[in-house]
Amino acid sequence: MTAEPPEGRPSEAERSLEVRWIFPGRLETAVTEWFGRFPIETESREDSYLLDPRIVGLSVKVRGGMALEVKRYDGSPGILEVADRARGHLESWQKWSFPFSPPAQYSGRQNGWRPVGKKRRISRFSLAGGQIVARAALPDHEPQCDVELTEVHTVGEDWWTLGFEASGPADLLASTLEATARLVFSHPLPGDADPDLDNSKSYQRWLSPHR
Incomplete structure (x- = not known):
């Protein structure tokens, strides 16, 4: 895939701490209702991931045909554990976003790229009086955690994912994510999906299981 040189400057590097679970099949109504006890924003878009090389x-x-995003994996600080409710691999990342001006023939389906359709439900959490609460997004560099419940469609298959992404001061990332996870999982995830280590992985690891 080729593109015109991007206009403007890339964003500054953003640090995040993340955990994600990915499950096969269609998202069940019971799970959307479970997530709907928090205020949500919705978004639909198609992202294309570079798999080769x-x-x-x-x-x-x-991202959505509008931005080129590059994320660097900085290792795992350990395992997120919410007693009897969830276990997942914590992952540290740095992200840069570049303006993207696709050529007229761009479709997101060029060789080496995998298109992934997403319908995202997002709830945002931050600290208020020492407690994690659902609220509107805060200014950059404030401790917060976005939680997304996303329906995924790629290569004719349906999947869904539950992901947590904490951002803000580096020394507060772990505590912010862990407090958010305890609140979200204070009610167990309904249905047969088990948020365990086997299902915990990033999009990139899921799409390229042998890398």
């Missing part, structure tokens, strides 16, 4: 430690995608 493989670049160890990097995730590269075109």
